[in-house]
Amino acid sequence: MTANEINNKLLSFNSDPQTKAIRDFYNRKSFFEVLSKSRNENTHSSFLAWLLEYGSTGMQEDSPIIKFLDILIRKADCKENLLPESLQNAVLSRTIYFSKIETSTEKVIKDLSQIPYRDRLDIFAQCSFPTPLDGKKGLRIVIENKIYSNEILVTDNKFGTQSGGKMDEGIGDKQGKYPDYYFKNQTQRYYYALAEKPLDPDYYTLFVFLTPTGDKPTDVHYIPVSYQELMDYLLDPLSQIGTMDPLALMYLKEYAKALSVPSISETDTTYTVLAVSSSEKDALIKFWKEYEDLIIEGDFKNFNINEISEINRLKSSIYIRNEDDNNSIDDLRNIKISIPLKNDVIGRKIKEKDLEPYFKYYLN
Numbered sequence: 367m368t369a370n371e372i373n374n375k376l377l378s379f380n381s382d383p384q385t386k387a388i389r390d391f392y393n394r395k396s397f398f399e400v401l402s403k404s405r406n407e408n409t410h411s412s413f414l415a416w417l418l419e420y421g422s423t424g425m426q427e428d429s430p431i432i433k434f435l436d437i438l439i440r441k442a443d444c445k446e447n448l449l450p451e452s453l454q455n456a457v458l459s460r461t462i463y464f465s466k467i468e469t470s471t472e473k474v475i476k477d478l479s480q481i482p483y484r485d486r487l488d489i490f491a492q493c494s495f496p497t498p499l500d501g502k503k504g505l506r507i508v509i510e511n512k513i514y515s516n517e518i519l520v521t522d523n524k525f526g527t528q529s530g531g532k533m534d535e536g537i538g539d540k541q542g543k544y545p546d547y548y549f550k551n552q553t554q555r556y557y558y559a560l561a562e563k564p565l566d567p568d569y570y571t572l573f574v575f576l577t578p579t580g581d582k583p584t585d586v587h588y589i590p591v592s593y594q595e596l597m598d599y600l601l602d603p604l605s606q607i608g609t610m611d612p613l614a615l616m617y618l619k620e621y622a623k624a625l626s627v628p629s630i631s632e633t634d635t636t637y638t639v640l641a642v643s644s645s646e647k648d649a650l651i652k653f654w655k656e657y658e659d660l661i662i663e664g665d666f667k668n669f670n671i672n673e674i675s676e677i678n679r680l681k682s683s684i685y686i687r688n689e690d691d692n693n694s695i696d697d698l699r700n701i702k703i704s705i706p707l708k709n710d711v712i713g714r715k716i717k718e719k720d721l722e723p724y725f726k727y728y729l730n
Contacts, residue, residue: 379657388649398624405627407513408471411488413621414509414576414596415469418491420614427460428609430600431467431493434507437599438572441589448589452500453570464505465496478506478566479559481547487556492569502570508560509574510553510583513640517575517583518552553585561587578640593625597641601625605643 379385396404403409417430435457442448456462473490476482489509495502510517547555547563553575561571575583580592601622604610610618625641642650 375657382656384649384653384656388653391646391649396623396627397620399627404624405513407488407511407515410513411471411509411511413617414511415471415489415491417600417618418489418507419467419469421610428604428607430604431464431491432457432460432462433600433603435462437591437595438574438589440599441591441595448587449572450500450570453502453505456499462499463496464493466494468492475556475559478564480563480565481559483547483559485555485559499570501568503568504570506560506569506571507574508556508571509576510556510588512575512577512581519584520549520551551584553583553588557585557587593640594642597622597625597643601641602644 398404398409418434419431421429439449439454439457453462469489469491471489473487475485475487478490487508488511489507491505491507491509493505493507495504547558550558553573557573561573564571573585573588575581575588575590576593576596577590578593580590580595582588582590601618605615605618605622622641622643626639626643626646628639
């Protein structure tokens with residue numbers, strides 16, 4: 367581009383309403399950010415528990431609980447029979463009906479299992495059928511929610527020596543009485559307690575492992591779900607179909623915005639945002655396509671980062687490749703916008719400075 371072409375492009379950039387819209391979007395904090403809770407695991411669990419219960423009684427095909435079950439059907443491996451056929455058919459045909467739904471966080475396992483252990487479930491939902499479905503009187507959903515923490519492995523929690531495996535007083539020798547529970551990894555323990563040793567076996571029970579990147583846990587009965595999948599198939603559709611009341615819709619949109627708040631922790635090597643909404647994604651794609659030549663042609667020698675958060679949002683919304691090939695090294699959101707990076711970034715965490723040249727005019 368010639369200097370005159372760059373000047374004309376800058377004039378267009380500065381007067382473009384979409385430039386202002388993107389800046390305004392990122393300059394406004396969500397309610398969760400104001401409270402410094404955008405990465406708090408318990409806060410996310412509480413919101414999702416509220417959402418799954420919202421408007422969920424009755425045969426409402428656009429209710430949050432039904433759309434969440436759609437995600438589980440989409441993600442479940444049929445070979446492992448993670449979703450019983452009768453339940454799956456009822457969801458897909460929209461003939462499923464719930465007379466009552468109750469959700470909670472930090473549900474104690476001993477309230478549901480023959481195993482008298484005080485381990486807690488991050489999110490628990492119990493859905494009652496008005497009439498039995500294939501002999502079952504309801505559905506239970508167990509969600510293990512991991513944002514910064516990892517699954518607790520048996521090597522991390524030696525129940526025989528650490529206080530983390532406390533039993534109720536008077537139970538007796540926990541290792542001798544419940545070896546099949548205490549010497550398993552976290553998700554394996556939960557499945558054993560709730561699927562093999564439940565107090566009430568007359569419920570379907572689904573197990574979900576919710577993480578930023580959709581990782582699989584050690585127990586094969588859990589359905590892995592990512593926060594981006596929650597955004598794509600639950601939050602985005604709910605925000606668009608117009609069936610939620612105005613206050614609930616405001617909660618939903620604030621939560622969706624909080625998911626795209628970047629993490630800039632030096633110890634975080636797997637992701638920077640939990641999810642990006644379709645509207646944010648479309649805005650970034652449109653922005654890049656419109657101003658890619660301007661951004662690439664700029665003079666960046668004296669560029670200083672003043673808006674780390676925006677760099678991180680964009681970094682997690684771009685398909686980054688090696689300058690010599692198309693191998694992705696940060697394909698979290700898989701948006702097909704190519705930014706060629708130097709070879710020296712391959713094999714290490716991408717730093718903000720690697721992307722400085724591409725966003726000079728966007729940030730200043």
